[in-house]
Amino acid sequence: MPIEQEKDDVMAHYLGSELSSVNSQLPKKRKTLSQLLHEEHPRVCCLDGSEHFFRIDELRYLASILDDHEREELLLPMIIEVHSGMSEMLVRSTRGGDEGAVEAKVFANVLGMPASVEKTGVRIYRSQLGAMRRTLKTTTQYVFTL
Amino acid sequence: MAAKIRIARPTKIELARLKRRLRLATRIQKIIKDRLSILVMEFLQTVRESAEVKERLQKEYEDAYKALSLSLGYHGYAPVEQTLMISEMPFSLHAATRNVAGVRLPVFQMEENREAPQAVLPAGNSSLLEYTSDMVRKCLSATVELAELQSALELLGDEINKVKRINNALEYVVIPGLDITIKYLSMKFEERDREEVARLKYVKLLIEKREAYAY
Numbered sequence: 001m002p003i004e005q006e007k008d009d010v011m012a013h014y015l016g017s018e019l020s021s022v023n024s025q026l027p028k029k030r031k032t033l034s035q036l037l038h039e040e041h042p043r044v045c046c047l048d049g050s051e052h053f054f055r056i057d058e059l060r061y062l063a064s065i066l067d068d069h070e071r072e073e074l075l076l077p078m079i080i081e082v083h084s085g086m087s088e089m090l091v092r093s094t095r096g097g098d099e100g101a102v103e104a105k106v107f108a109n110v111l112g113m114p115a116s117v118e119k120t121g122v123r124i125y126r127s128q129l130g131a132m133r134r135t136l137k138t139t140t141q142y143v144f145t146l
Numbered sequence: 147m148a149a150k151i152r153i154a155r156p157t158k159i160e161l162a163r164l165k166r167r168l169r170l171a172t173r174i175q176k177i178i179k180d181r182l183s184i185l186v187m188e189f190l191q192t193v194r195e196s197a198e199v200k201e202r203l204q205k206e207y208e209d210a211y212k213a214l215s216l217s218l219g220y221h222g223y224a225p226v227e228q229t230l231m232i233s234e235m236p237f238s239l240h241a242a243t244r245n246v247a248g249v250r251l252p253v254f255q256m257e258e259n260r261e262a263p264q265a266v267l268p269a270g271n272s273s274l275l276e277y278t279s280d281m282v283r284k285c286l287s288a289t290v291e292l293a294e295l296q297s298a299l300e301l302l303g304d305e306i307n308k309v310k311r312i313n314n315a316l317e318y319v320v321i322p323g324l325d326i327t328i329k330y331l332s333m334k335f336e337e338r339d340r341e342e343v344a345r346l347k348y349v350k351l352l353i354e355k356r357e358a359y360a361y
Contacts, residue, residue, distance in 0.1 A: 025247070032227060052244055053255075054253065059207030084176035142184055142247045
């Protein structure tokens, strides 16, 4: 019977670090749309030390569909939670009282249909993801959960 | 490929450790599969966008060359070349990165530079040259866009290969290996238990026999 303890330890270490590295692209702190609109090069710092840049065109598009109050509420990048084995995704949202109302408005505009708002956030489906990511490339980000 | 049994000591602690590791590996595999599907979706979307931009770029280059040949025909080669040599396009290119499911992709943003002086055309206020200049600017913008998409494609492709390898390693090597080791240990412990029961029965029988002889 072959004994490969060293290889096994490497694998155990790898498995542990893989889980933490999958979501290392998340921003350390999100910024509001109005904050980003005032920056010359809008960006946020990620957990792995890299920078995530926002396209100015996208920010302007978002600003055009939201009013002043909503611009203060919308935190960017919007985080899309991908749950394993589920066909739908959740977009957790703002700090305001109306959980997900601003995001729902954005998605409704992008998708051309009303988005389903729940207590935890806005629910979107895999089939809608392509259309959404095509328009909001830099203002959305993925997070993988179980 | 047949999975290997990997074990240092056949103990119950080892079995618990292996079970914990199997749970972790299964969880990670689920996440990796999700990541793979997202990366493939992004890759396909980038391919589609890239094809659209390529088509647009080709058309814009055609228009730009037509405009340039018209300008050359109207003004002559020397004045147009002189104009091209001294003119400056008032824009700058800002390069940064965006993150897609853990892959850093480049973002190029063309910015109008308001402080830079507008191009002076020695050939006079020629609408043909201005039109050519506009067309070239459009071409440049599309070229930058295409460069961004092409490098994104390469990076996404590399990452998909990497994630696929990890997924395959987990699916065909690590998880079956852990499964078979856990099964082997469980069988070993069951066998040990059965031996223990048989031994106890034998000892009980011996004691009973001894007691029977004593009477």
